[in-house]
Amino acid sequence: MLDVPDETEPELPHGVGPWPGGASEWPDDPRLDRDLLAHGDRRNVVDRYRYWRMEAIVADLDQRRHPFHVAIENWQHDLNIGSIVRSANAFLAAEVHIIGRRRWNKRGAMVTDRYQHVRHHDDIAAFATWASGEGLPILAIDNVEGSQPLPAADLPRQCVLLFGQEGPGLSAEALAAASGTIEIAQYGSTRSINAAAAAAVVMYEWCRRWA
Numbered sequence: 001m002l003d004v005p006d007e008t009e010p011e012l013p014h015g016v017g018p019w020p021g022g023a024s025e026w027p028d029d030p031r032l033d034r035d036l037l038a039h040g041d042r043r044n045v046v047d048r049y050r051y052w053r054m055e056a057i058v059a060d061l062d063q064r065r066h067p068f069h070v071a072i073e074n075w076q077h078d079l080n081i082g083s084i085v086r087s088a089n090a091f092l093a094a095e096v097h098i099i100g101r102r103r104w105n106k107r108g109a110m111v112t113d114r115y116q117h118v119r120h121h122d123d124i125a126a127f128a129t130w131a132s133g134e135g136l137p138i139l140a141i142d143n144v145e146g147s148q149p150l151p152a153a154d155l156p157r158q159c160v161l162l163f164g165q166e167g168p169g170l171s172a173e174a175l176a177a178a179s180g181t182i183e184i185a186q187y188g189s190t191r192s193i194n195a196a197a198a199a200a201v202v203m204y205e206w207c208r209r210w211a
């Protein structure tokens, strides 16, 4: 996993207060965090994980992660990357892959990266070597010449969905490393939707078919 700066989880209006009663009345469950039991849990987690230690949540997610991966090129600190990590967490991707610069803009992740495995690759060649070693086909997601429309496209159960950045989109190297290219149909005047929106659409479609 990549280094994650020590950010404080945002305090949200929802959540739960301290566990009622004294410490002697708290549930005897090693997954629970005594500090959260004492002070309440306002983290950005679904209710099922209230009061759970972060490591216990990650261990539980690891038991049921989906076998698709998500990758994004990172040459310009694209703000979309954080949002993609957050969606990858929501749709329970196996792992997120950041290709290019090691540092990425975490703002949109809303600290979901703490619960998500994130791996770095120096360049497309290193990423493609990793994917080939894992037997995972790389599917480029972009609206370029020759792309297949998403509804008709093959989305294997085990695959890596590769997204490009605002502006340039996927690099020529990334498109060449992919076994197929998939596009999301659009109907308006803009050339594209943003990468995080595209990632959410395709992850949702993967889950619709397989989850």
Ligand SMILES: C[S@@+](CC[C@H](N)C(=O)[O-])C[C@H]1O[C@@H](n2cnc3c(N)ncnc32)[C@H](O)[C@@H]1O
Binding pocket: 141, 142, 143, 144, 162, 163, 164, 165, 166, 167, 168, 169, 170, 182, 183, 184, 185, 186, 191, 192, 193, 194, 195, 196, 198
């Ligand atoms: C803002 S787009 C830029 C590139 C785009 N090809 C263009 O011509 O402007 C950034 C990334 O979002 C994703 N994306 C945006 N719109 C898409 C669409 N309609 N279909 C598939 N991917 C899309 C792709 O991963 C793309 O690389």
